[in-house]
Amino acid sequence: MAEAGNPENIIRGYKEVSVTEKRGEKRKWRQFFRAHSHGRPKQVKDVAHQEEVVRVLTNTLETANCPHMLFYGPPGTGKTTTALAIAHQLFGPELYKSRVLELNASDDRGINVVRTKIKDFAAVAVGTNYRQGGYPCPSFKIIILDEADSMTEDAQNALRRTMETYSKVTRFFFICNYISRIIEPLASRCAKFRFKPLSEEVMTNRILHICNEEGLTLGGEALSTLSSISQGDLRRAITYLQSGARLFGSTITSKDLLDVSGVVPLEVVERLFIACKSGNFDIANKEVDNIVAEGYPASQIINQLFDIVVKAGDDTTDMQKANICKCLAETDKRLVDGADEYLQLLDVASNIIRTLSEMAQDF
């Protein structure tokens, strides 16, 4: 007890925490930039494929004023990039450290952090509007809350008042994937921007650019594989590319990419579907056995099976497709709950067999 009450201990503890945290933060950044420096645009106008957002933000840069903002959209579409770019362009490297607070992990933003760290930072007054080194340097600070949808509801509620009270000196940038997880009062205080998934063309250009810089060789087939497995998520594409380069050297084939991405080869899933179509349970059972032994993740199989079912030819009626999809959804939920992969896949297989051969659905 005495130890805990000793002011010296408290101070020491506090110091230690702040130092390690700072160091960690810096390190993380360095790493992050090393991994992504080739692709990450430094200026708002270079952000690809998000015209409306860029137009509004360029305006902000000119007038040096902006509302609270909320960026949402699927992962890897440039939300964080845009937020960082505008912060850098507003303040420049000198003032950036003192004017921008970036919080991005999900675990250090409980209600306590909102009440202390964020509030303290938000309350600090800043100097008036003066241009420095060609940067607008407006008279407010920016708090960037990345992955804001993983903040607890309590923490979000605690932010409401802080946002209003300090709105003169602080702007909040929220970044999230799902806008529905941001509570309404917060969302209504912000200007909302939706980030679209990147089109194939934009992705290809960026990837080729990175390959050039890094001296990687990527065939046409590998390139199309990469854009299909990353599904419009540029960051994922870059991660795959990097892992592929680390593991297999500078020439990357489409098979290597499939290997590192954890995507199941199309033949495997197709074989399962065909086996189910044949109506013979034992054949399907063998396929499932095989899939489990090969170590393919069941959730991925379900995902890809879904694509195949949706695209299936005319011999499958819409009703049948709908039934199968319903079963897939059920299975997905069960897998999330931690059910056994083998049994669940077997259930899916048996359901598809029943559906396609028009057997009774319910037991």
Add this chain to the structure above:
Amino acid sequence: MLWVDKYRPKSLDKVIVHEDIAQNLKKLVTEQDCPHLLFYGPSGSGKKTLIIALLKQIFGASAEKVKVENRSWKVDAGSRTLDLELTTLSSTNHVELTPSDAGFQDRYIVQEIIKEMAKNRPIDTKGKKGYKVLVLNEVDKLSREAQHSLRRTMEKYSSSCRLILCCNSSSKVTEAIKSRCLNVRINAPSQEEIVKVLEFIAKKESLQLPQGFAARIAEKSNRSLRRAILSLETCRVQNYPFTGNQVISPMDWEEYVVEIATDMMKEQSPKGLFQVRGKVYELLVNCIPPEVILKRLLHELLKRLDPDLKLEVCHWAAYYEHRMRLGQKAIFHIEAFVAKFMSIYKNFLISTFG
């Protein structure tokens, strides 16, 4: 020493089964920039072997000198202090643990130990700071919170500590962690590969393998290498020299499940159910995991059933296994499955034979 351990390849060059993966891993660490790794694949496919060989490749012989420790931590969690205890395996350069053993407090363990490792970093001869490796087993059984806190810790301490994660199914690992690691899928060895390994061991032990004997063991092993080697050793103890038609005895719990399945086919009545319950209890008391029992039971039943019934039975197996995961007491759900099966089978018998 068991053959399984005796013939475990000690270095990446000696790996027989996953040669290509081993070579790639070697290339990866010799370039001095080892990312976080996530190994996933079914049990008995060689994940652990590869990890041990990889550690040896990174740290040299010192990685082999491991000691088992039962360590305890005092963790300050907000308003209260927690006392945690866990068994770890460690050498000078790496620590290995199974955080899910700590139950719902797993996140504290993971954070504490990573912080501790980051504090005392090894320094090599050139004064350069090296990194330590933390091997986490069964990450798929980690709680959601632990996985979330792991993702931040991974980034924060990545210069002083590399994580090697190992799990059976990567479905249960969150996307955030997967995307921070280099994913390595280890598939179960094919039967030919198992035969190759068995022949290799037989040669080393100077045993005479009759024609097709290794192939039979491989077939019974369900593509698990560990199991195949163990059953080869069992056969060796039971009867040597091998005879061509020697019986490869299954594990005793599997025989027991076969017995249960036969009972279920024979009699469908409350009395039968009561008998089955006793047997299932016995298996559970002997620490056979409930989902393994259920899976095996289904496997045995499917062998004996009419094709039309197979579809229905496997649906219910999946249904009850899921409920078992959500519920508290496994026996209820296994018993429910047994009762369901009996009712389906009885209906079927009545409708076909009257």
